[in-house]
Amino acid sequence: xxxxxxxxxxxxxxxxxxxxxxxxxxxxxxxxxxxxxxxxxxxxxxxxxxxxxxxxxxxxxxxxxxxxxxxxxxxxxxxxxxxxxxxxxxxxxxxxxxxxxxxxxxxxxxxxxxxxxxxxxxxxxxxxxxxxxxxxxxxxxxxxxxxxxxxxxxxxxxxxxxxxxxxxxxxxxxxxxxxxxxxxxxxxxxxxxxxxxxxxxxxxxxxxxxxxxxxxxxxxxxxxxxxxxxxxxxxxxxxxxxxxxxxxxxxxxxxxxxxxxxx
Amino acid sequence: xxxxxxxxxxxxxxxxxxxxxxxxxxxxxxxxxxxxxxxxxxxxxxxxxxxxxxxxxxxxxxxxxxxxxxxxxxxxxxxxxxxxxxxxxxxxxxxxxxxxxxxxxxxxxxxxxxxxxxxxxxxxxxxxxxxxxxxxxxxxxxxxxxxxxxxxxxxxxxxxxxxxxxxxxxxxxxxxxxxxxxxxxxxxxxxxxxxxxxxxxxxxxxxxxxxxxxxxxxxxxxxxxxxxxxxxxxxxxxxxxxxxxxxxxxxxxxxxxxxxxxxxxxxxxxxxxxxxxxxxxxxxxxxxxxxxxxxxxxxxxxxxxxxxxxxxxxxxxxxxxxxxxxxxxxxxxxxxxxxxxxxxxxxxxxxxxxxxxxxxxxxxxxxxxxxxxxx
Numbered sequence: 127x128x129x130x131x132x133x134x135x136x137x138x139x140x141x142x143x144x145x146x147x148x149x150x151x152x153x154x155x156x157x158x159x160x161x162x163x164x165x166x167x168x169x170x171x172x173x174x175x176x177x178x179x180x181x182x183x184x185x186x187x188x189x190x191x192x193x194x195x196x197x198x199x200x201x202x203x204x205x206x207x208x209x210x211x212x213x214x215x216x217x218x219x220x221x222x223x224x225x226x227x228x229x230x231x232x233x234x235x236x237x238x239x240x241x242x243x244x245x246x247x248x249x250x251x252x253x254x255x256x257x258x259x260x261x262x263x264x265x266x267x268x269x270x271x272x273x274x275x276x277x278x279x280x281x282x283x284x285x286x287x288x289x290x291x292x293x294x295x296x297x298x299x300x301x302x303x304x305x306x307x308x309x310x311x312x313x314x315x316x317x318x319x320x321x322x323x324x325x326x327x328x329x330x331x332x333x334x335x336x337x338x339x340x341x342x343x344x345x346x347x348x349x350x351x352x353x354x355x356x357x358x359x360x361x362x363x364x365x366x367x368x369x370x371x372x373x374x375x376x377x378x379x380x381x382x383x384x385x386x387x388x389x
Numbered sequence: 390x391x392x393x394x395x396x397x398x399x400x401x402x403x404x405x406x407x408x409x410x411x412x413x414x415x416x417x418x419x420x421x422x423x424x425x426x427x428x429x430x431x432x433x434x435x436x437x438x439x440x441x442x443x444x445x446x447x448x449x450x451x452x453x454x455x456x457x458x459x460x461x462x463x464x465x466x467x468x469x470x471x472x473x474x475x476x477x478x479x480x481x482x483x484x485x486x487x488x489x490x491x492x493x494x495x496x497x498x499x500x501x502x503x504x505x506x507x508x509x510x511x512x513x514x515x516x517x518x519x520x521x522x523x524x525x526x527x528x529x530x531x532x533x534x535x536x537x538x539x540x541x542x543x544x545x546x547x548x549x550x551x552x553x554x555x556x557x558x559x560x561x562x563x564x565x566x567x568x569x570x571x572x573x574x575x576x577x578x579x580x581x582x583x584x585x586x587x588x589x590x591x592x593x594x595x596x597x598x599x600x601x602x603x604x605x606x607x608x609x610x611x612x613x614x615x616x617x618x619x620x621x622x623x624x625x626x627x628x629x630x631x632x633x634x635x636x637x638x639x640x641x642x643x644x645x646x647x648x649x650x651x652x653x654x655x656x657x658x659x660x661x662x663x664x665x666x667x668x669x670x671x672x673x674x675x676x677x678x679x680x681x682x683x684x685x686x687x688x689x690x691x692x693x694x695x696x697x698x699x700x701x702x703x704x705x706x707x708x709x710x711x712x713x714x715x716x717x718x719x720x721x722x723x724x725x726x727x728x729x730x731x732x733x734x735x736x737x738x739x740x741x742x743x744x745x746x747x748x749x750x751x752x753x754x755x756x757x758x759x760x761x762x763x764x
Contacts, residue, residue: 252417260448267491275727294449321483324479325480
């Protein structure tokens, strides 16, 4: 229903082939292979420091891949792309950063309107209506004229989400969308991600280690290990049944923490 | 946009507006004015927007349909939409629910002209009260240190003196020497017709020691130390380091401001003296190169022209300027909010106000020195 554009092969919107990621030419992980289907909520999970954020930064083009291919909607995505095609592809996805990453000199309304003003020729009235609609969706309408510095951590995340979906992206990349939030706000964001998928057909790629959130929304998951790359894939239920000790230890740690009231 | 993306026809006393194709960000900009035009030309009381032909709807399309509703309401037309694709209808229902929730709340007020005047006035009042409070706290802190001198961190003061004073020496030396050279050049032109060339040394000595050296040193201190204080303390404020110090029982005034301000206030007069010497050195070079005065003759004339009060004036000015610059820089650092950009704003303000206060204070001190003939 939402943003049109070419789909990848067999309804795959994101295809990662033999990808190597890392910093300064030093590979952190190699031979990563996975695909994400259109309309799916795909979660990359793993313990802290395993390379989730590095993978996400590579997928959104902030870090160049050291090897391999990334295809978004059938189009190969990488630093060697023509500037125009790269910009077009960048506009087709939204990113929710951990701290919201709003422009501090602009109020909330201007922040959410930013991609619409820059990348579309929509009339002012329509832009204002879209901004109100997106802020209504994240339940932040009352803060429309506030500066980012006046918002709490949870509000900043929701505001970042409103800006990321302002332009109806094909794919929404979320970097730990619920980390550090209280359970009520985290559940609200989980629910919102489900609504976005249902109503706008957005594909969501989220990195997280919040098991409660993953249980709420994930269709497919992969689990990363710093040394071995992808160590498990499938639905969350399938992952929980995996034989791999590292996967089991990840879930055990979370269950233990939950029982101790830490998570 | 294809011509048939919007068709208008009348049917049983109703105006039917049929939409075709995707209602996306590419289509909507062209469609919206045509839709408004069609509504404006409506000669019926009822308008139906038929969405049977649309192949997809984005937020832009949804916003357009909602605004079309509002436009009909404004024109007192009955408006309905039909054949909205199921997913779009659901999206619309969801949006309507959210809008209803929003309407139940107190609407936020968009800040207007009067609000801006209010914010501006409040900023001035808050700034003034803040400055007075800051200065009061500084004096209290100085008082507590005077009562118990052992509490002052000598090492920290020496460190600040090194950063603000010793590390600023190269730039002070170079700029002051150049300024002495320039003052010499200007004086040569002025003095040439009325007095022997050797009097250039008198002009350079007086101009440098009374005005140029203290002022130039102060401007360098504003740019180096005043800005650095504002940025350092501002960054600490953003990262909540100051809040952490406070809850641990540290007095930020004592811990952060006093060493910086005292260090700078001590470094200021010393740097001014260095600037005096460098300025006279620059003048000597100019005298040798342009007026062909021997350096020894030039320096003998300097010793005749030099008065103790020039030195005192420069010393007092150097101290007063450095004290003001230090306090001003720290005050703006503490004035930083929680946003990263406010560090930049406060640093810029610290530099601008620092230069203003320096020049203002210079004028005041010039008046005082003239009145009391100091020295």
